[in-house]
Amino acid sequence: MSDITPERGAQNLLANCAHATAGDRLLIVYEPPEYGYFDADSVEIVSRVAKSMGLSVETVDVGFNPDTPHLPVDLLKRFETADVILFLARLGDQLRFSQMPKGKKIIVSFALSREQFGSGFSNGHHDAFMELKAEINSVLNTAQEVRFTCPLGTDVRGRPEMNLDPSGDTSILRFPMSVFTPVPAHSFSGQVALTFLTGTGSKYYECYTTEFTHPVLARLDQGRLTGFEGHPSDVARAETHYDRVAEQFEIDRNFVHSWHAGIHPGCGYPWDMRENYERWGGAAFGNPRILHFHTCGAYAPGEISWNVIDPTIVIDGTTYWQSGRFYADRLPRGSEILSRYPCAAGLFAHPDTDIGLRKTG
Incomplete structure (x- = not known):
């Protein structure tokens, strides 16, 4: 894909996701870079492109509140006078x-x-990924069986029972669009291989991430966590992590809510995930190399995520993800969609495989 620039990325957000037009009022709600999550440049880039498109721009610093996130009254008042509200903030x-x-x-x-x-x-056209999301949702909605595996021993299967009305997904717009609608986990069983546990970005807490020395298998039975298998010290670490988070928030410890996989081959993560798991969890999950579960809490997105690396996903006998690579052209309308969006087709031909994994030792 030629002419990839930050400005074109911002224009894609404003024109193709927000459908903003000249005269619209844009409010950018941002988190300053000292919190180590959003960088210092994004607000300036989006503001500059917005003004070039004829939008009026206001910005407001909301900082970061890990414990009691809420929309202050004064911020809600500013919402009233805006046509488009963009969160460059957690x-x-x-x-x-x-x-x-x-x-x-x-x-x-x-x-x-x-x-x-x-x-x-x-830079990949937003509409391409909205259409691909809808196509995957349609395939899952009529599927009789989904099975996914991974090189470390994941093996889960079930029949999706999708909720495709607006209550089944978050109601706000996401940019870029990088996952399909979460698949409820209550009809899935098997084992999920994990090398770490980390949060979901819903709440932030001490000991947010727990790493294992060897892969651990989480046992899943009809949407319930029934236990862990693996090296005894790793199993103990996993059980303690779940006990602590469930007790802290008084939530259903063993509830596994839903799962989804990444659909955006341009979703690279060019930093070491271990330097900031919170940032990794909020930015990398749209890469097709990651299948992501929401667990611990009977609500989306729960408080502990399971991340399966390099999944193979087979839906009614067709392999749509093979070892972490998503073959969108195998969807019923996939080839037709990619033919209309050559920028997206180029990303599928040359996917970004960097998801922040760095060899240790």
Whole structure:
């Protein structure tokens, strides 16, 4: 894909996701870079492109509140005078399953930096990935069996029981669009191979991530965690992690809510995941190399995520993901969609396989 720039990524967000037009009022709700999540450049890039498109732009710093995220009254008043509200802040992600003001275009950006705005992740036409999402949802909605595996021993199967009305997904707009609608886990069973546990970005807590010395198998039975298998010290670490988080938030410890896989081959993560698991969890999950479960809590997105690396996903006998590579052209309308969006087709031909994994030792 030629001419990939941060400015084109911002224009894709504003024109193709927000459908903003000259005269619209854009409010950018941002988190400053000292929190180590969003960079210092994204607000400036989006503001500059918005003004070039004839939009009026206001910005407001909301900082970061890990414990009690909420929409302050003064911020809600500013929402009233905006046509488009863009969150370059974790507040939008924290509240994405909550009630946002009605009648507003509210967008949460999962592009966190100049690098990501200037990559295929943000430059791939937004409509292409909206159409691919709808196509995958349709396939899952009629599927009789889904089975997914991974090189470390994941083996899960079930029949999807999709909820494709608006209550089945977050109501705000996401940019870039990088996953399909979460598949409820209550009809899935098997084992999930894990090398770490980390949060979901819903709440933030001490000991947010637990790494294992050897892969651990989480046992899943009809949407319930029934236990862990593996090295005894790793199993103990996993059980303790679940006990602590469930007790802290008084939530259903063993509830496994849903899962989804990444659909955006431009969703690279060019940093070491271990340097900031919170940032990794909020930015990398859209890569097809990651299948992501929401667990611990009977609500989306739960408080502990399971991340399966390099999944193979077979739906009614057709392999759509093979060892972490998503073959969108195997969808019923996949080839037709990609033919209309050559920028997206180029990303599928040359996927970004960097998801922040770094060899240790």
